Amino acid sequence: xxxxxxxxxxxxxxxxxxxxxDDYLDGNRIDHVCDIYESGNALLANEARVKDYDLIVxxxxxxxxxGFDTAQRINTLCSNVAIAFATNFYDFTREGYKYRAVxxxxxxxxxxxxxxxxxxxxxxxxxxxxxxxxxxxxxSSITVKIDDLIYIKSDDHYVKYCIKDMDTDTDHLIRRCSLxxxxxxxxxxxxxxxxxxxxxxxxxxxxxxxxxxxxxxxDEMITLPIARNKADAVYKKFCLLKxxxx
Numbered sequence: 474x475x476x477x478x479x480x481x482x483x484x485x486x487x488x489x490x491x492x493x494x495d496d497y498l499d500g501n502r503i504d505h506v507c508d509i510y511e512s513g514n515a516l517l518a519n520e521a522r523v524k525d526y527d528l529i530v531x532x533x534x535x536x537x538x539x540g541f542d543t544a545q546r547i548n549t550l551c552s553n554v555a556i557a558f559a560t561n562f563y564d565f566t567r568e569g570y571k572y573r574a575v576x577x578x579x580x581x582x583x584x585x586x587x588x589x590x591x592x593x594x595x596x597x598x599x600x601x602x603x604x605x606x607x608x609x610x611x612x613s614s615i616t617v618k619i620d621d622l623i624y625i626k627s628d629d630h631y632v633k634y635c636i637k638d639m640d641t642d643t644d645h646l647i648r649r650c651s652l653x654x655x656x657x658x659x660x661x662x663x664x665x666x667x668x669x670x671x672x673x674x675x676x677x678x679x680x681x682x683x684x685x686x687x688x689x690x691x692d693e694m695i696t697l698p699i700a701r702n703k704a705d706a707v708y709k710k711f712c713l714l715k716x717x718x719x
Contacts, residue, residue: 477527494589606659684698
């Protein structure tokens with residue numbers, strides 16, 4: 474689940490931004506809430522709601538409270554919400570980062586949607602680090618940190634989890650489901666590299682000769698195959714996400 478607020482006094486563009494969010498997250502089957510506001514005051518009227526957001530996108534040049542004014546007040550309420558600025562201008566970037574902006578989105582038709590989606594992806598990758606996931610295994614259920622999942626391997630009608638600091642040789646970490654089903658529960662930074670493997674990019678060390686080196690402990694690595702038909706997509710996603718999670 475990700476909660477996003479968009480604040481812009483241009484109603485048509487506000488609706489366009491919301492459509493980008495809904496289309497992207499629905500397309501990736503990610504539960505979300507996306508609230509829209511036409512002024513900084515409207516956004517700040519419910520302080521408890523503001524604290525619940527994972528990402529707030531602010532138009533820089535609004536009547537009344539500007540985007541920077543609104544960001545300053547948000548920062549006094551909470552320190553864990555990601556803020557992005559959307560604007561028609563290029564020359565306010567340095568000022569925006571005073572308010573811990575994670576992205577600066579210029580309102581250009583050709584690039585805005587893709588940059589906005591990348592911003593959401595970035596926030597999702599960070600949000601999931603400390604979240605728990607309940608794994609309904611073959612003979613029990615366990616709760617682990619998503620960040621501790623290293624990779625998942627498919628074996629006929631079962632999947633097996635490799636989890637940080639847990640014995641990977643045990644049959645305890647086996648679940649009866651398809652790899653597709655297991656993958657739907659995971660955030661964007663898990664990469665499907667092969668018909669049999671999904672890997673957490675945090676533990677992916679390098680790609681070479683159609684293979685991926687994966688760190689499974691401080692002193693041990695394994696090498697997993699990358700399917701030929703996935704090679705380009707895997708490499709692009711590896712490069713995009715690697716810097717966001719290290």
